[in-house]
Amino acid sequence: MFNYLLDETQRQLRDEVRDFVKSIPRQMILDMDAEKITFPKEFLQEAARRNLLGCRYPVQWGGRGMDWVAAATAIEEIGTLGYVFACTFGVGAELVCDAIIIHGNDAQKEKYVKPLLCGEIFAAECLTEPRGGSDFFGTTTTAEDRGDHFVINGQKRFIVGGEGADYFLVYARTDPEADPHKGISAFIVDRGPGVESKYLYGLMGCRGGGASRLVFKDVRVPKENVVGSVNGGFEVFKTMMIPERLGTAAMTIGAARPALDVATGYTTRRKAFGQPVAQFQGVSFQVAEAAMLLDAARAMVYVTCRAVDQNEDGRRVRRMISETKKFVTESCQKVAHNAMQVMGGIGYTNVFPVERIFRDLRLASIWTGTNEVMSMIIANEWYKEYWANKQAGLTRDPEPDAAEADAEDEKIYE
Numbered sequence: 134m135f136n137y138l139l140d141e142t143q144r145q146l147r148d149e150v151r152d153f154v155k156s157i158p159r160q161m162i163l164d165m166d167a168e169k170i171t172f173p174k175e176f177l178q179e180a181a182r183r184n185l186l187g188c189r190y191p192v193q194w195g196g197r198g199m200d201w202v203a204a205a206t207a208i209e210e211i212g213t214l215g216y217v218f219a220c221t222f223g224v225g226a227e228l229v230c231d232a233i234i235i236h237g238n239d240a241q242k243e244k245y246v247k248p249l250l251c252g253e254i255f256a257a258e259c260l261t262e263p264r265g266g267s268d269f270f271g272t273t274t275t276a277e278d279r280g281d282h283f284v285i286n287g288q289k290r291f292i293v294g295g296e297g298a299d300y301f302l303v304y305a306r307t308d309p310e311a312d313p314h315k316g317i318s319a320f321i322v323d324r325g326p327g328v329e330s331k332y333l334y335g336l337m338g339c340r341g342g343g344a345s346r347l348v349f350k351d352v353r354v355p356k357e358n359v360v361g362s363v364n365g366g367f368e369v370f371k372t373m374m375i376p377e378r379l380g381t382a383a384m385t386i387g388a389a390r391p392a393l394d395v396a397t398g399y400t401t402r403r404k405a406f407g408q409p410v411a412q413f414q415g416v417s418f419q420v421a422e423a424a425m426l427l428d429a430a431r432a433m434v435y436v437t438c439r440a441v442d443q444n445e446d447g448r449r450v451r452r453m454i455s456e457t458k459k460f461v462t463e464s465c466q467k468v469a470h471n472a473m474q475v476m477g478g479i480g481y482t483n484v485f486p487v488e489r490i491f492r493d494l495r496l497a498s499i500w501t502g503t504n505e506v507m508s509m510i511i512a513n514e515w516y517k518e519y520w521a522n523k524q525a526g527l528t529r530d531p532e533p534d535a536a537e538a539d540a541e542d543e544k545i546y547e
């Protein structure tokens with residue numbers, strides 16, 4: 134825990150979230166994993182009653198007017214309950230509401246944000262389609278302009294809250310001829326005629342979030358439900374990727390933490406060859422590595438939060454967020470791996486929660502943009518930044534600092 138990174142109000146929020154987390158009955162965690170609960174409405178209602186949802190938003194809309202550092206702290210703590218709790222905590226309040234708060238109008242905030250933050254309604258985010266998730270701009274769901282309303286047709290896949298949500302933020306193509314960056318719009322779609330939840334997936338982990346395939350068939354959506362402008366979906370998508378990936382990073386740390394805790398306790402007590410296994414370096418070094426990775430991951434999350442809070446340059450933020458999502462998710466998967474390894478066979482059973490955490494965290498590098506997509510963004514932004522910096526000449530050029538630097542004949546590029 135980096136207490137010194139938090140101010141008094143942020144620490145207070147974290148402690149409130151910790152109290153909430155402690156209040157959740159163990160049976161709810163087990164029932165979610167067993168999919169006896171398909172979507173945790175009671176959990177979200179209680180979080181809302183405690184005013185924990187959407188703490189970044191203005192008080193006027195039900196938030197607390199706090200910043201990203203505060204939000205990440207809350208999300209991390211929720212993650213300690215299990216990945217799916219943080220996921221459902223975030224998908225409506227942190228993702229869908231973020232789009233409406235930034236791009237929507239007051240009527241939309243009144244109708245869709247306020248009641249969600251009060252726990253009266255629930256929302257889901259619909260980007261991924263059966264034909265592919267990484268290629269967002271290949272969206273084939275269409276929204277046809279019919280004067281005072283649009284008609285949406287298409288399908289979305291793996292939608293958390295597909296079962297359970299009352300409304301959906303749906304991206305659909307509004308101009309099939311245009312470049313996709315200029316031909317997609319974001320809509321608020323109420324669950325109603327033509328919206329059907331078709332299939333609940335048998336997931337490896339992160340169960341109980343109602344992840345399903347949604348079919349939209351001739352769904353009538355009033356014009357006032359466009360978020361932002363018609364054909365302005367890319368603008369909404371761009372800002373949504375901040376909570377999507379930064380939130381994922383924060384919750385992943387929370388989800389991995391208990392694995393390290395359990396493994397630390399176990400290896401202190403478990404004996405082999407007449408001594409606690411923690412006294413073998415082969416064991417304690419794996420615990421040390423996990424602790425180091427968690428601290429490094431958290432440092433990265435909070436540095437990136439600061440960058441977002443201080444409106445750092447958009448391109449730089451895009452790179453930092455992608456790096457954070459990738460580094461944190463891979464580090465936390467390693468934390469869960471080490472935790473299981475040092476516990477031996479019992480770590481692989483459901484006598485301890487490490488196996489559930491391990492299953493849950495496998496998802497971390499796949500969703501909210503795969504880690505390959507993160508690498509693509511990082512590489513893209515890094516090269517641009519490199520050449521811009523070189524042109525600006527702000528720092529010493531390291532290239533001539535080699536003994537044979539003037540061997541121009543050896544510097545062959547083509």
Ligand SMILES: Cc1cc2nc3c(=O)[nH]c(=O)nc-3n(C[C@H](O)[C@H](O)[C@H](O)COP(=O)(O)OP(=O)(O)OC[C@H]3O[C@@H](n4cnc5c(N)ncnc54)[C@H](O)[C@@H]3O)c2cc1C
Pocket residue numbers: 224257258259260261262264265266267268290291292293294336339344496499500501502503504505506509
């Ligand atoms: C449990 C769960 C919950 C989810 N929740 C939601 C949700 O609530 N809302 C939502 O919209 N989506 C959700 N998703 C979808 C998730 O974000 C996508 O699965 C993810 O973005 C990958 O898309 P895909 O599955 O179509 O894989 P594909 O895009 O088909 O990718 C397949 C493989 O190809 C790689 N690949 C693709 N393009 C490139 C490239 N250009 N360069 C290098 N490698 C590439 C990918 O990294 C991956 O390894 C969820 C998924 C799961 C499993």
